[in-house]
Amino acid sequence: MSNQKITRKQMQSILFMFWTGSLVVAASNKEVKQDYWICLLISALLFLPIICIYDRLIKLYPGKNLFEINDAVFGKLVGHIITAIYIMYAILLASQLTKIFAVFIRVVNMAETPELITAAFMVLVGALVVTRGPENIARLAKYTWLVIVIILFTFFAGFKDMEFSNMLPVMNSDFPTILKVSAIGLILPLGESVLCLTLISNIRPEENIKKIFLKALVFNTIIYIIVAIRNVAILGPSTNMYYFPSYEAVSIISLKEFFSRFEVLIGINLMLNGSIKFCVCLYASSLGLSHIFKLPNYKAFTASCAILIITLMQLLYQDLQQFFNFIPYGAISSVPYEIILPIATWIGAEIRARMSSGTKSSKTSTNNSPEKT
């Protein structure tokens, strides 16, 4: 009697939490400064065709997750290779996320706590959530997305500290730069949701994927724009002076005398959103491994992926500077996974659909002719 499928609102919450997981790092850009909100809008517009691609893939292969679709389109061998690529991508993404979280806590809050322990917490809790089933990620997301209320609260609480003249002049940067940053914004938080397609096989079949993605996208864009405006208004246009501008902006906000310096709540925000994103990545990688090894239960691989993630996390970056310099290169390196592969899969799926409908119609015509004579 209990419906173990993910509902529409839960999927929206997962997507929303997934995208806002990078809110702390992706909230500003040093090249466009105060026009970042324009880039956010353009990224959202650029993402719309990708939503249509996802929707079409799900409609052609209902009830199947990403890896099964790849197998069906490209055949077993190439499909397995593509699955392996996605697994590596998921593990890399999860370790990047863990590193961001650990670095954040070490830099702004607790300088003497080793990064390893905060990372270990995130990995262990993520592994616990994933081993209990993908529905649990959805249920958690549906409850914890309310943490976004913190962001709205900081926006309204910081009104008296904001100077909206910092937003002027609008369109200060030239259009190619804006386009370039929009492309990065498209890939870095938005395009990573290709991993959410692995969860979609658990959704109830009658749900409309386009609507789910669209609603989550609209909500996400609004929140990102609010955060970008808040940061620029409070800190001024050169928000990239700081490692984490959101943190600095919120630390300036205070309500009367008794409630001030509540920037830890931003950290909590990052932690919750990041955990959901981490769980999705971990689930995707375990599912991919179980798909390759042909085991019915993905839970056997969760712990191994978790250990790989935490080991990789320590090997990823040399130092903090390189961490921030790498972001555009990271975007470029993700293009094959997020843009090229889904488009190739979609084209392959369309070709197969045309071919199979073509053979069906030719079979019926040959059946008719003997009867006529």
Added chain:
Amino acid sequence: MESGKLSSQIVEESKLTTSLTDNIVLIRTIFKNNDTLTMRQLETPTDPAIKFCLFFSDGMVNNRLINQDIIRPLLEYRPDKKEPDLIDLIAKNITLSDTVEKTTDMEKIVQAIVYGDTVLLADGFMEALVLNTKGWQSRSIEEPENERILKGPREGFTESLMVNLSLLRRRIRTPDFKMEYLNLGVRTKTHACICYIDGIAAPEVLKELKSRLQKINIDGILDVNYISEIIKDKPNSPIETIGSSERADVIAAKLLEGRVALVVDGTPVVLTVPHLFIEYFQSDEDYFINYMFASINRILRILAFIFSISMPALYLSLATFHQEMLPTSLIMSIAAARQGVPFPTIVEGTFMLVIFEMLRESGSRMPGNMGTALSIVGALVIGQAAVQAKIVSAPLIIIVAVTGIAGLMVPLIKGIGVPLRFILLFLSGLIGLYGYMFGMLAFLAYIFSVTSFGVPILTSAYSNDQQDRKDILHRTSWKNMITRPKYLSPNKIRNSSKGDSL
């Protein structure tokens, strides 16, 4: 005479014969060293060849029933000759008992004697008659001690199965209310009864309960907790997935919502399955008083649970790791209070919480006249003197006291509340507020995944229906509670103004 064998083994191997004397010897062997067995031999006045023998356990029977319903009619029976179907004649025409059963099953006969029935044997017949004469003493119906309410019915269950079933039957008079008997426990052979309302209860839950009960293979069932630990979904989990209550109105309400109840002889506690998480916070008093006040109480209970697990952890993380979040004057006073205290906050916190748990546990076990001594020891010695001796700091005493009191507000949830308090305290001692949030995330993830007989216990996580949320955080008025909780029952309509509620 077979010596060296247990009576239960003799019962399995032997059968009744047509000779009355042999049967008498057999039953007396089975009940060897059992002096409560009473035997009464009879003969009809007209024909001494027609012999009877009655067996019953003294103290379990209502002697008046035996005298008037069995012995008197038998002695007034004056046949001309010995009838070939004497046993059937007695069962149908002579005895005045309300329940008569003819049997040759030795097991049944022994059980009947043991449980308060009378067994009638006749010379020349292999069958025995089992006649209902139960009449033992049991406790009167009173309000259960630990489930008191201010306003409402005060009938609690007793240790007798029949009385408990009658309390339920009086409240639910529809013929759809089914009660199925079964026996549990190899040696105790305890009577139990599964109660449910046909058409409302979920058939999968009923089937699952029956199959789990059949798999029980235990020596004796003395209390309902034995059963609940064996048939639980996850026996190692601290969360209760099987509900229990001692109040008749509570069980009747739960039956009406689609749950299945298990009544066991010998204990006043009745089990209900499935058990949702929100039932910890529901009290039947909520339904007997004004719904707005009841909603306030319900929210207060949920808040109390959250406080009782979070407050020590939050105090520790804010005072140690994130001091900038507290207002300046508060931090100054906390720092001043902590001046001179040698231990770090986490050690103090653990120490005081353990002391509080000891006080609570000893308070619940000590005799009433020592209660004042305990409160003096708790308040003066531990609270006041420890602070003055700078062993612990004053703010921590306040935190621990509030935590303890909040924890006592929802007594059923102590099983997970107390360990969780310590775990969250430890986690927040590691990395501050982030540790606390990770702990809460893990706790939430755990609770979301627990199921009780196939129904997830935190069902509000699924339903977007407004109707399903009516009884969780607050209780809406009865006029608005139109449907039953979605996952408990396939039949959703609880009441409708058109009057066709089913």
Added chain:
Amino acid sequence: MDNYLIIGAFYVVLIFTDLIPAIREKKTKGLFFSIPVYLITLIVNIMIVMGVQFPAITTVIQHAIQSMLKIP
């Protein structure tokens, strides 16, 4: 010293909750992957904590992209 403890606790927790039940239930296919991963990552982690410098992965990717697309 702290890092050794953290690595040790992490591995102990994961071994007790995952590896030992898997060995008890004899899931050989999964164990083919898990046990080598556990061993290799344990060695790598201990080496990192002891201070051995590994080349950062992102530097490698950055150099590869720079040489492929010829941008500074």
